[in-house]
Amino acid sequence: MMMRPVTEHKGCSASAKTGQASCGSAADQGKLPTEIWEKVKNHPCYSEDAHHYYARMHVAVAPACNIQCNYCNRKYDCANESRPGVVSEKLTPEQAVRKVIAVATTIPQMTVLGIAGPGDALANPEKTFKTFELVTKAAPDIKLCLSTNGLALPDYVDTIVKAKIDHVTITINTIDPEIGAKIYPWIFFNHKRHTGVEAARILAHRQLQGLEMLSNRGILCKINSVMIPNINDEHLIQVNKAVTSRGAFLHNIMPLISAPEHGTAFGLKGQRGPTTQELKAVQDACEGQISMMRHCRQCRADAVGLLGDDRSAEFTTEQVMKMEVRYDLEMRKAYQKRMENKRLSKVAVGQKELTETCGEMSGITLLVAVATKGSELINEHFGHAKEFLVYELSTSGPKFIGPRRVEGYCQGGYGEEDRLSAIMREIGDCHAVFVAKIGGCPKSNLIKAGIEPIDQFAHEFIEKSMIAWFRSYLGKVKRGEIQHVQRGKDEPRFGDRISVA
Structure with a gap:
């Protein structure tokens, strides 16, 4: 299979100064061309920084699917279940646009509308493109996104361009038909069901063909890949190379969700998902010419709100029909301008700390965890956190x-010891955890485990606080006040088993 040269402006190159991708974590434009920056600066999925400030929503107008995946079961629904493909109710295009207006009015930082199922957007083309048409007329400032398995993608590239859809996500788990046969029982293509290696070969060809066609038309493409240990984990490096060479903008490698209660083929046969360390190792191995998306929450097909803060339960069809909605474009613009000013303030506050830290000479790198409710602030109580954001700190x-993700430690005023143990396992490779507040019991247990609980930066910006603490940490090491111990060295690492060459 021939690969064309990488299209220079498509990938997110790393900064020579910081080693970070210019669109993955930076809050400013960096080296991105202006036309690309305008597409991603307030897109919570395409910009890691933006997801702290801007919201997205998915509308479930596409129930049918043209392939079967061993990790998918669209029949399951639960208010607390966040797997892709899960929805509480399906919508018509007309119901969807009313819901979009209701959400955009209530959540003015909602900037992106996506159609991600619960089946495949392009297996339901009439409903999908009718929804986009109605939304464009009613809310012209909202960005349009489409997620697809890619089987039908080459047939709809012109339609996507005409609909002014700037962002497309394609799920590509393998480019090897032998591996694909272990992931996909069947596909339905050209009025015929295909199985096994033949089905996987057709799917991979159509996915890469569609990706290249979109890239050549200026559409930003994000690639989703589900990491399945002992099936496609090592192979994902080859997937990364293939999608990069065809102009993909962002690669999101996600962990397999395979609990037996979800009723998926993988879950029922005991296929495990990757550990956080295994996931990080393959993401690190793939990072290079293309930026890796690391802030994915594997959203439901009817998700609403900030990533990690799903508010879909507030916007059922019954509730939306009762709401008085009026799309106020000027109000939304003013609100989002305030959001941008807030982001700029964060950048200015952290720049001095970063400049001073960059002057340090140290090869120390370490991980820290942060409890946050959003807005890039350390503003969550340790016991109330349902997830921790993990950062790697270095002089860059x-x-x-x-x-x-974790289950909250505090339950009705008391702590669950089993949950504390599970939380400590999740962040056990971290040197410190930043919190707004923490109780005495978890604090002492963290200290015993070698994880420093830090609450002196409560309600301050995450980045500024981490940099200040890290600079202080390096100073203590330099003065001999503490001895740096590298954590997680004894854990098995995926990267130890692979070659990045």
Whole structure:
């Protein structure tokens, strides 16, 4: 399979100064061309920084699917379940646009509308493109996104361009038909069901063909890949190379969700998902010419709100029909301008700390966890956190590693010891955890485990606080007040088993 040269402006190159991707974690334009920056600066999925400020929503107008995946079961629904493909109710295009207006009025930082199922957007083309048409007329400032498995993608590239859809996500788990046969039982293509290696070969060809066609038309493409241990984990490096060479903008490698109660084929046969360390290792191995998305929350197909803060339960069809909605474009613009000013303030506050830290000479890198409710602030109580954001700190600055979900430790005023143990396992490779507040019991247990609880930066900006603490940490090491111990060295690492060459 031939690969064309990488299209220079498509990928997110790393900064020579910080080693960070210019669109993955930076709050400013960096080296991105202006036309690309305008597309991603307030897109919570395409910009790691933007997801702290801007919201997205998915409308479930596409129930049918043209492939079967061993990790998918669209029949399951639960208010607390966040797997892709899960929805509480399906919508018509007309119901969807009313819901969009209701959400955009209530949540003015909602900037992106996506269609991600619960089946495949392009297996339901009439409903999908009718919804986009209605939304464009009613809310012209909202960005349009489409997620697809890619099987039908080459047939709809012209329609996507005509609909002014700037962002497309394609799920590509493998480019090897032998591996694909272990992931996809069947596909339905050209009025015929295909199975096994033949089905996987057709799917991979159509996915890469569609990606290249979109890239050549200036559409930003994000690639989703589900990491399945002992099936496609090592192979994902080859997937990364293939999608990069065809102009993909962002690569999101996600962990397999395979609990038996979800009723998926993988879950029922005991296929495990990757550990957080395994996931990080393959993401690190793939990072290079293309930026890795590390802030994914693997959203439901009817998700609403900020990533990590789903508010879909507030916007059922029954509730939306009762709401008085009026789309106020000027109000939305004013609100989002305030959001941008807030982001700029954060950048200015952290720049002095980063400049001073960059002057340090140290090869020390370490991980820290942060409890936050959003807005890039350390503003969550340790016991109330349902996820921790993990960052890697070095003298080049902080690098976002990803979220780690946990069950809240505090339950009705008391702590669950089993949950505390589970939380400590999730952040056990971290040197410190930043919180707004923490109780005495978890604090002492964290200290015993070698994890420093830090609450002196409560309600301050995450990046500024991490950099200040890290500079202080380096000073203590330099003065001999503490001895740096590298955490997680004894844990098995995916990267130890692979070659990045």
